[in-house]
Amino acid sequence: MRTALAITSxxxxxxxxxxxxxxxxxxxxxxxVLFIGAQxxxxxxxxxxxxxxxxxxxxxxxxxLADDDAQVTTVTADDARELVARGRxxxxxxxxxxxxxxxxxxxxxxxxxxVGNGAQSQATAQRVQSALDALALERxxxxxxxxxxxxxxxxxxxxxxxDTALRPARMEITNVSEIxxxxxxxxxxxxxxxxxxxxxxxxxxxxxxxxxxxxxRLGVTRRTLAAPVTTRQAVAGQALGRLAIATTQGVYxxxxxxxxxxxxxxxLALAFLVVVVFGLVAAGAAMVLGSVIDNDAAAGGVGVGxxxxxGALGGAMYPIELFPDSLRTVAHLTxxxxxxxxxxxxxxxxxxxxxxxxxxxxxxxxxxxxxLVGAWVLRRSLARAI
Amino acid sequence: MSSDSSGxxxxxxxxxxVLVVTDVVRRFGDLVAVDGVxxxxxxxETYGLLGPNGAGKTTTISMVAxxxxxxxxxxxxxxxxxxxxxxxxxxxVGLVPQDLAIYPELSARENLVFFGRLQGMWxxxxxxxxDEVLEIVGLADRAKDAxxxxxxxxxxxxxxxxxxxxxxxxxxxxxxxxGVDPQSRNAILESVEALSHEGMAVLYTxxxxxxxxxxCDRIAIIDSGRVQAEGTRDELIRLTGELDRIRLTxxxxxxxxxxxxxxxxxxxxxxxxxxxxxxxxxxxxxAVAGVVTAATAAGMTLDDVEITRPNLESxxxxxxxxxxxx
Numbered sequence: 001m002r003t004a005l006a007i008t009s010x011x012x013x014x015x016x017x018x019x020x021x022x023x024x025x026x027x028x029x030x031x032x033v034l035f036i037g038a039q040x041x042x043x044x045x046x047x048x049x050x051x052x053x054x055x056x057x058x059x060x061x062x063x064x065l066a067d068d069d070a071q072v073t074t075v076t077a078d079d080a081r082e083l084v085a086r087g088r089x090x091x092x093x094x095x096x097x098x099x100x101x102x103x104x105x106x107x108x109x110x111x112x113x114x115v116g117n118g119a120q121s122q123a124t125a126q127r128v129q130s131a132l133d134a135l136a137l138e139r140x141x142x143x144x145x146x147x148x149x150x151x152x153x154x155x156x157x158x159x160x161x162x163d164t165a166l167r168p169a170r171m172e173i174t175n176v177s178e179i180x181x182x183x184x185x186x187x188x189x190x191x192x193x194x195x196x197x198x199x200x201x202x203x204x205x206x207x208x209x210x211x212x213x214x215x216x217r218l219g220v221t222r223r224t225l226a227a228p229v230t231t232r233q234a235v236a237g238q239a240l241g242r243l244a245i246a247t248t249q250g251v252y253x254x255x256x257x258x259x260x261x262x263x264x265x266x267x268l269a270l271a272f273l274v275v276v277v278f279g280l281v282a283a284g285a286a287m288v289l290g291s292v293i294d295n296d297a298a299a300g301g302v303g304v305g306x307x308x309x310x311g312a313l314g315g316a317m318y319p320i321e322l323f324p325d326s327l328r329t330v331a332h333l334t335x336x337x338x339x340x341x342x343x344x345x346x347x348x349x350x351x352x353x354x355x356x357x358x359x360x361x362x363x364x365x366x367x368x369x370x371x372l373v374g375a376w377v378l379r380r381s382l383a384r385a386i
Numbered sequence: 387m388s389s390d391s392s393g394x395x396x397x398x399x400x401x402x403x404v405l406v407v408t409d410v411v412r413r414f415g416d417l418v419a420v421d422g423v424x425x426x427x428x429x430x431e432t433y434g435l436l437g438p439n440g441a442g443k444t445t446t447i448s449m450v451a452x453x454x455x456x457x458x459x460x461x462x463x464x465x466x467x468x469x470x471x472x473x474x475x476x477x478x479v480g481l482v483p484q485d486l487a488i489y490p491e492l493s494a495r496e497n498l499v500f501f502g503r504l505q506g507m508w509x510x511x512x513x514x515x516x517d518e519v520l521e522i523v524g525l526a527d528r529a530k531d532a533x534x535x536x537x538x539x540x541x542x543x544x545x546x547x548x549x550x551x552x553x554x555x556x557x558x559x560x561x562x563x564x565g566v567d568p569q570s571r572n573a574i575l576e577s578v579e580a581l582s583h584e585g586m587a588v589l590y591t592x593x594x595x596x597x598x599x600x601x602c603d604r605i606a607i608i609d610s611g612r613v614q615a616e617g618t619r620d621e622l623i624r625l626t627g628e629l630d631r632i633r634l635t636x637x638x639x640x641x642x643x644x645x646x647x648x649x650x651x652x653x654x655x656x657x658x659x660x661x662x663x664x665x666x667x668x669x670x671x672x673a674v675a676g677v678v679t680a681a682t683a684a685g686m687t688l689d690d691v692e693i694t695r696p697n698l699e700s701x702x703x704x705x706x707x708x709x710x711x712x
Contacts, residue, residue, distance in 0.1 A: 010496075013496065017491040218486065218487055218489070219483050219484075219487035222483060223481060223487040227501065228477050228504070
């Protein structure tokens, strides 16, 4: 076992020593997580483009929305409408001078709202309406208390104390859209991190299969087998080496996305288990690729191509939930779809081990077939190396 | 030296031989790459396999290193059978392949540590031995640099260092100087000589006749998968029947000088022209003093004395009908 581990550690060391990997393994995946996060969500409270004069209504509304987890961007009225038109904001709110004055005077306030056509737009519009209602209510309460003889300061303190003491009623919202239900409660970067961990574990493993070919071409394989090393030890070392590379990539993306973007993986141990089992599949595929092809440049190209196509088909670039039904069926020919499904269950629905056993079973099946075929073709390639 | 009817050399097993190869055959499909090769190597002996590319040298050493099974014949190292399934005996063999079998992304130290672990070396013993080998191959000051930054000669030295790492009983060097600059080549040859003096048995393959002549105690001339002849350098040359040549150049009484030297026992023939005499002699280094004395006594004034000895190239040419570099 020590001999196999020596081969494993040197494979991992070679992977980490390759400077071209610094960008593609450590930087690029996180850029994609960031990019996908920017595409898929602006926070659970919606994105509001707010314009208006320097007034208490503008300031109070911005503060109220921010308290409600909305992402508020203060811009001009034209820019606010353009942000909505371009889909970069869910709604625009334009506070007019009249509205600001009416708010200060305690009169009725009318605020124009432009609602986009995005999935979150109606919910965000409702959130703006709720914020305005809350402001109006607070104004009314203050007026009532001051009319009853309290000073304005005492009235504010009383309202603040009441706000702390009384827990507001919670509203449970059920969206009839299956897609909305699927992504409900998902953080901005959660989908991007889960999809990229699968894309890159597979892609980097396949691209890394070139080191197997280089070992044969350099004569290192031959030299290894001239040492007191059995073919079985050499094959085991290479298989473990591929798994170590896949796991390193997966763990890195999971850890970095958690630290940098606050990604919630659900049950971390289960998410890690899914990534490791998926890494076994990637290791097997890399062994097959690195053994059947003798040209490392060709293997690198094929590896990247297969990794990208399988990733795209398996939902690692675009949510599989948005695929048409027929394509979703085809997608499940890829291990990515099964691993993505397992991660989604863990990450979005709090699934336990039992719930994801079917997906893990399919992945282990893929891994078993690919590792067996990989071991067989690797043995044959070792003979070629001699 | 003894030869059988097919021209191959028998390898009588001597007690204490490190390696004994007996009638080994290896086929690849219809091609017989090695056809009944036999030889043996004693401790401290450097044994050369001299032959052109494609002669069967690398296939032979692949079998000796336990990488390839022999289709027929036997190979024993320290009395134990050698082959791909006999893993333990491989501990006694150090293979220095023709390819630069090192990881370019890793440093010399990392490469040595990796191959040391494959040999079952760990911990402080491995670290100490790696330091020692880095000193031996002259790479201690560059030990931490990635080997892809090394010159060709440095890589070759590391390639040899890996073979020495576990202090094998038999060191196999497969064309270790191919593509190496003259300075590094000389350093490699000196290190092989030093290892031999330390008692290590060395199996050295080359198609450079000069290297075989310099390093090898005994040489097998191999071609088309068969050992054509085996022996020391002098034994092989005697096999051809060719004599050494001495050319005397100068003035005075050249015909008289030719007649005088022709009378000497060591001289087989002497042909004179206007300014020189060309002699065929047995063992020129021994005979030259008598030849010069006789020629000058006969009235020839000598400007130059040139000795030419037949070499392994001519032996190979005579045995196979082709040149070594063909």
